[in-house]
Amino acid sequence: MVEAVNLEKRGRLKGVSFRLEAGGYLLLGPNGAGKSTLLALLAGRLLPDGGKARLLGRPPRDPGLVPLRAYVPQQVALPPFLTVLEVLEMARRLKGLPPSALEEAAERMGLEGRLSSRVGTLSGGYRQRLALAAGLMGRPPVWLLDEPISALDPGGLRRFVLWAQDHLEGGGLLLVSLHRLEEVQDLGGRALLLFRGKLLLELPVEELFTYRLADGTPLSGVLRDVHPKVREVFYGEEPA
Numbered sequence: 001m002v003e004a005v006n007l008e009k010r011g012r013l014k015g016v017s018f019r020l021e022a023g024g025y026l027l028l029g030p031n032g033a034g035k036s037t038l039l040a041l042l043a044g045r046l047l048p049d050g051g052k053a054r055l056l057g058r059p060p061r062d063p064g065l066v067p068l069r070a071y072v073p074q075q076v077a078l079p080p081f082l083t084v085l086e087v088l089e090m091a092r093r094l095k096g097l098p099p100s101a102l103e104e105a106a107e108r109m110g111l112e113g114r115l116s117s118r119v120g121t122l123s124g125g126y127r128q129r130l131a132l133a134a135g136l137m138g139r140p141p142v143w144l145l146d147e148p149i150s151a152l153d154p155g156g157l158r159r160f161v162l163w164a165q166d167h168l169e170g171g172g173l174l175l176v177s178l179h180r181l182e183e184v185q186d187l188g189g190r191a192l193l194l195f196r197g198k199l200l201l202e203l204p205v206e207e208l209f210t211y212r213l214a215d216g217t218p219l220s221g222v223l224r225d226v227h228p229k230v231r232e233v234f235y236g237e238e239p240a
């Protein structure tokens with residue numbers, strides 16, 4: 001469903017290749033690893049300097065992908081003077097969806113009581129809920145999400161996880177970048193570990209917690225705080 005072939009962006013992504021079928025994929029890696037760059041390339045928001053990407057067999061900028069692919073970037077610029085309902089209505093029209101799709105998306109993210117609020121008055125968490133509701137509206141089969149849960153409270157997070165679980169059960173693909181792995185491990189699936197613009201490792205999420213590097217260091221600890229160790233083991237470099 002989503003394919004990258006030697007995908008490159010100068011100084012940011014160094015030849016990443018994979019082929020992802022339906023299912024959940026957690027895109028992990030330290031700040032600056034290239035997660036946002038990779039997602040923006042797959043979504044057609046950035047052009048690659050080399051290689052290519054395909055979503056459902058089509059190039060990322062194919063207009064036919066609009067109703068088939070959701071992309072929610074890390075920072076979503078929503079016009080502050082519009083109401084929640086107006087933003088959702090814009091998304092609905094852009095994707096050519098029926099009103100029931102708007103209602104479902106608002107309900108999924110718990111926005112029913114805030115439809116008349118102006119975006120500029122929303123808290124950070126509600127803005128993130130709105131970005132998700134607008135982006136995921138209409139059940140597109142491919143979801144590309146860049147740190148979509150960073151501002152969500154436990155209720156918002158539960159709503160997102162439930163929606164994502166339904167999406168996966170329905171045969172969808174979810175590629176999501178995040179740092180707080182513990183909160184989404186119910187989604188299962190596979191983890192893709194990016195480091196310095198390269199894909200280091202792909203493994204089932206449950207193995208992340210038990211995987212050990214050659215010297216016995218647990219990978220989950222490495223992800224949290226000992227990144228030079230990753231460099232040492234995977235690149236053969238001395239730790240800084």
Ligand SMILES: Nc1ncnc2c1ncn2[C@@H]1O[C@H](COP(=O)(O)OP(=O)(O)OP(=O)(O)O)[C@@H](O)[C@H]1O
Pocket residue numbers: 011012029030031032033034035036037038
């Ligand atoms: N517009 C840009 N122009 C040039 N370089 C950029 C630009 N945006 C990001 N970079 C660089 O590209 C690299 C990868 O950044 P990217 O935002 O993709 O990482 P990330 O893994 O998403 O990080 P984070 O976890 O902090 O969100 C970084 O070195 C960053 O400084």
